[in-house]
Amino acid sequence: xxxxxxxxxxxxxxxxxxxxxxxxxxxxxxxxxxxxxxxxxxxxxxxxxxxxxxxxxxxxxxxxxxxxxxxxxxxxxxxxxxxxxxxxxxxxxxxxxxxxxxxxxxxxxxxxxxxxxxxxxxxxxxxxxxxxxxxxxxxxxxxxxxxxxxxxxxxxxxxxxxxxxxxxxxxxxxxxxxxxxxxxxxxxxxxxxxxxxxxxxxxxxxxxxxxxxxxxxxxxxxxxxxxxxxxxxxxxxxxxxxxxxxxxxxxxxxxxxxxxxxxxxxxxxxxxxxxxxxxxxxxxxxxxxxxxxxxxxxxxxxxxxxxxxxxxxxxxxxxxxxxxxxxxxxxxxxxxxxxxxxxxxxxxxxxxxxxxxxxxx
Amino acid sequence: xxxxxxxxxxxxxxxxxxxxxxxxxxxxxxxxxxxxxxxxxxxxxxxxxxxxxxxxxxxxxxxxxxxxxxxxxxxxxxxxxxxxxxxxxxxxxxxxxxxxxxxxxxxxxxxxxxxxxxxxxxxxxxxxxxxxxxxxxxxxxxxxxxxxxxxxxxxxxxxxxxxxxxxxxxxxxxxxxxxxxxxxxxxxxxxxxxxxxxxxxxxxxxxxxxxxxxxxxxxxxxxxxxxxxxxxxxxxxxxxxxxxxxxxxxxxxxxxxxxxxxxxxxxxxxxxxxxxxxxxxxxxxxxxxxxxxxxxxxxxxxxxxxxxxxxxxxxxxxxxxxxxxxxxxxxxxxxxxxxxxxxxxxxxxxxxxxxxxxxxxxxxxxxxxxxxxxxxxxxxxxxxxxxxxxxxxxxxxxxxxxxxxxxxxxxxxxxxxxxxxxxxxxxxxxxxxxxxxxxxxxxxxxxxxxxxxxxxxxxxxxxxxxxxxxxxxxxxxxxxxxxxxxxxxxxxxxxxxxxxxxxxxxxxxxx
Numbered sequence: 095x096x097x098x099x100x101x102x103x104x105x106x107x108x109x110x111x112x113x114x115x116x117x118x119x120x121x122x123x124x125x126x127x128x129x130x131x132x133x134x135x136x137x138x139x140x141x142x143x144x145x146x147x148x149x150x151x152x153x154x155x156x157x158x159x160x161x162x163x164x165x166x167x168x169x170x171x172x173x174x175x176x177x178x179x180x181x182x183x184x185x186x187x188x189x190x191x192x193x194x195x196x197x198x199x200x201x202x203x204x205x206x207x208x209x210x211x212x213x214x215x216x217x218x219x220x221x222x223x224x225x226x227x228x229x230x231x232x233x234x235x236x237x238x239x240x241x242x243x244x245x246x247x248x249x250x251x252x253x254x255x256x257x258x259x260x261x262x263x264x265x266x267x268x269x270x271x272x273x274x275x276x277x278x279x280x281x282x283x284x285x286x287x288x289x290x291x292x293x294x295x296x297x298x299x300x301x302x303x304x305x306x307x308x309x310x311x312x313x314x315x316x317x318x319x320x321x322x323x324x325x326x327x328x329x330x331x332x333x334x335x336x337x338x339x340x341x342x343x344x345x346x347x348x349x350x351x352x353x354x355x356x357x358x359x360x361x362x363x364x365x366x367x368x369x370x371x372x373x374x375x376x377x378x379x380x381x382x383x384x385x386x387x388x389x390x391x392x393x394x395x396x397x398x399x400x401x402x403x404x405x406x407x408x409x410x411x412x413x414x415x416x417x418x419x420x421x422x423x424x425x426x427x428x429x430x431x432x433x434x435x436x437x438x439x440x441x442x443x444x445x446x447x448x449x450x451x452x453x454x455x
Numbered sequence: 456x457x458x459x460x461x462x463x464x465x466x467x468x469x470x471x472x473x474x475x476x477x478x479x480x481x482x483x484x485x486x487x488x489x490x491x492x493x494x495x496x497x498x499x500x501x502x503x504x505x506x507x508x509x510x511x512x513x514x515x516x517x518x519x520x521x522x523x524x525x526x527x528x529x530x531x532x533x534x535x536x537x538x539x540x541x542x543x544x545x546x547x548x549x550x551x552x553x554x555x556x557x558x559x560x561x562x563x564x565x566x567x568x569x570x571x572x573x574x575x576x577x578x579x580x581x582x583x584x585x586x587x588x589x590x591x592x593x594x595x596x597x598x599x600x601x602x603x604x605x606x607x608x609x610x611x612x613x614x615x616x617x618x619x620x621x622x623x624x625x626x627x628x629x630x631x632x633x634x635x636x637x638x639x640x641x642x643x644x645x646x647x648x649x650x651x652x653x654x655x656x657x658x659x660x661x662x663x664x665x666x667x668x669x670x671x672x673x674x675x676x677x678x679x680x681x682x683x684x685x686x687x688x689x690x691x692x693x694x695x696x697x698x699x700x701x702x703x704x705x706x707x708x709x710x711x712x713x714x715x716x717x718x719x720x721x722x723x724x725x726x727x728x729x730x731x732x733x734x735x736x737x738x739x740x741x742x743x744x745x746x747x748x749x750x751x752x753x754x755x756x757x758x759x760x761x762x763x764x765x766x767x768x769x770x771x772x773x774x775x776x777x778x779x780x781x782x783x784x785x786x787x788x789x790x791x792x793x794x795x796x797x798x799x800x801x802x803x804x805x806x807x808x809x810x811x812x813x814x815x816x817x818x819x820x821x822x823x824x825x826x827x828x829x830x831x832x833x834x835x836x837x838x839x840x841x842x843x844x845x846x847x848x849x850x851x852x853x854x855x856x857x858x859x860x861x862x863x864x865x866x867x868x869x870x871x872x873x874x875x876x877x878x879x880x881x882x883x884x885x886x887x888x889x890x891x892x893x894x895x896x897x898x899x900x901x902x903x904x905x906x907x908x909x910x911x912x913x914x915x916x917x918x919x920x921x922x923x924x925x926x927x928x929x930x931x932x933x934x935x936x937x938x939x940x941x942x943x944x945x946x947x948x949x950x951x952x953x954x955x956x957x958x959x960x961x962x963x964x965x966x
Binding site for chain 2: 154271301335368374383385386388390
């Protein structure tokens with residue numbers, strides 16, 4: 095994880111291009127609705143370098159997908175800027191995106207950054223041939239003839255492992271199986287060799303065997319093109335498999351962030367413990383019971399006061415003076431490049447993890 | 456919680472037998488040679504031109520108080536199986552008996568009293584609750600339909616059920632949209648439990664839920680099983696969840712059970728290569744394992760279509776251990792170890808069932824790939840290059856051709872006799888070649904082999920290819936292709952699809 099010490103506290107957001115390839119500083123995405131303001135993302139900072147993979151983990155409604163759409167500049171598109179309020183900074187390769195004009199972002203989208211969506215059936219247009227959709231994505235950014243673009247599309251389909259690409263290029267999305275559709279999506283996303291690839295739950299809808307294929311594919315392609323990858327998922331198994339860094343989101347904010355090995359071996363936030371405890375694990379002895387996180391994810395309109403996780407946190411009362419309920423914890427450095435936003439004193443955290451949580455996992 | 460205890464006792468009173476020792480549990484549900492085919496019709500006459508063999512001859516039993524987990528990839532027929540054993544769909548063949556009573560052919564009316572005992576929890580908590588009904592009316596529907604008047608009135612009972620599944624009784628008058636996914640799933644569970652069923656079939660009960668909520672629901676189902684003595688059939692694709700909840704596990708592939716074993720036996724020493732591959736593909740939340748894991752079996756391609764499943768062992772097109780016999784003879788589900796039934800000629804962790812047949816079907820490693828992770832990390836370019844090589848080189852295909860063709864012809868006579876048997880014993884198989892031989896082979900082998908074997912062949916070959924050019928994957932489509940023209944030229948047009956069907960149904964009985 096790159097040094098972010100300056101932006102960590104939200105200060106020092108000088109409009110200076112950062113060293114990291116993608117850097118997001120204090121990003122806020124709010125949606126005003128009749129019921130109140132939905133604070134989907136509320137002050138998120140992270141960075142990704144080229145060739146690295148950042149995994150964003152969290153439950154549905156924690157703001158993972160909103161973050162990725164914000165980076166892609168897609169919020170403004172649908173809502174014409176009226177129904178969304180964005181602030182903060184997104185630096186991609188030295189360019190700031192939040193304040194950029196839609197045209198500027200459009201020029202980057204597809205070429206410098208691309209996205210793989212969760213559901214390939216709804217992300218692809220059912221009316222157009224798969225090949226044509228890839229060709230379109232290519233020709234937007236390259237002045238080439240249709241024929242050349244088609245050759246390129248076939249090449250990409252081939253690259254992602256679609257059999258008989260020359261034939262398949264004229265197929266419609268419904269003629270592809272789930273795994274193949276996801277591959278075609280990846281081909282479409284990669285056709286312009288983007289330097290930033292955002293994969294939003296790319297394998298959630300797939301079987302384990304296909305999931306393994308797709309993860310391998312993403313990993314290979316990343317190695318080959320040296321792209322930065324943001325992997326959004328709720329499956330910690332996938333994270334452990336592919337990520338260099340992990341960012342755990344809860345209620346629109348980052349609660350824990352660090353190198354994958356650090357976060358898995360010494361998780362510091364009770365929510366991360368909860369996620370680890372909720373998963374039945376195939377590599378361990380079967381436990382009698384899972385340790386779920388009690389309660390429901392918070393409403394993003396009325397985010398709980400203090401630490402957003404306190405209503406579900408078994409240790410909310412450990413810190414003195416009811417601080418969990420009144421003061422919102424900021425990210426603190428808890429290890430090498432490892433940040434966590436929790437009021438629990440370090441010694442308590444350490445004790446709870448080693449004595450109570452780790453043995454049960 | 457006091458409520459819960461009440462339920463506990465109440466349930467025990469209702470179904471006391473289930474409290475008995477697990478060892479001599481009696482069989483609650485017995486399924487024999489169950490098949491479910493969905494006809495494919497074409498043309499003005501809606502003539503049946505083929506069938507999707509969603510479930511194609513499975514046998515298992517569920518004992519009282521146990522949990523049977525059913526896993527498999529999408530399209531393997533596990534959901535159809537769930538719907539057929541609850542008689543939400545009518546089976547094509549085979550028999551289902553519940554508590555000794557044959558329920559295979561019961562009419563809707565005759566089934567109704569049994570609906571009390573067999574309930575289902577559905578996958579999608581959004582689709583399975585009527586948005587225009589209140590929670591009260593949804594959960595009380597079983598009482599209304601069955602004409603049951605619970606002690607203390609329906610409303611009180613419904614509120615007790617809501618509490619049982621961790622909801623509040625005040626939710627009685629709310630509508631489904633006011634609830635989150637996890638809560639809705641609980642409502643579905645409350646409804647399924649309303650009539651104190653003996654058997655609950657849960658189709659992907661937690662796959663639509665977030666991890667933290669998933670754990671809540673899994674624990675809830677676990678608690679309810681202990682309190683009410685329920686028997687579960689849990690269908691899921693998540694192997695970690697299935698392992699957590701099940702006593703015994705059935706692994707399905709293309710409409711067949713390939714392995715059926717006790718939980719621990721299955722996960723510690725899987726015998727079917729498919730089971731092994733499935734389990735090795737499960738991502739594990741442990742970064743340390745990333746470097747250590749020396750090999751992982753990566754199945755290439757997709758599951759073949761159930762319209763024309765591969766001959767012999769259905770897994771042979773993706774199996775790295777496949778040999779001649781796998782292509783020609785279908786392995787039976789036999790008990791190789793105590794409590795572990797496997798359908799494989801060359802099982803893992805056990806003596807080979809067909810040792811004389813040692814020649815691998817082409818370098819069958821192609822079908823899957825042993826990926827040393829270090830290698831995986833190290834040489835993406837090499838992989839890319841090798842890919843290009845395989846894609847362009849036609850040799851393997853030509854190599855394999857004669858062999859494949861020979862294979863096919865060998866398979867045929869057997870298939871024919873099989874088919875003959877079938878027509879006599881089985882009333883409902885798809886119309887034979889009879890009037891128009893043309894459309895027959897067309898729709899079946901055509902779309903089938905087309906997309907199916909291909910994914911395997913190509914994708915299989917990819918990363919491996921540098922080391923060894925594999926004839927196998929290429930041979931697959933080839934074999935199919937040779938078979939295609941054959942029917943046209945020869946008198947048996949349906950030979951290709953039919954044999955696939957034939958071996959299945961008669962075999963479990965006959966052989």
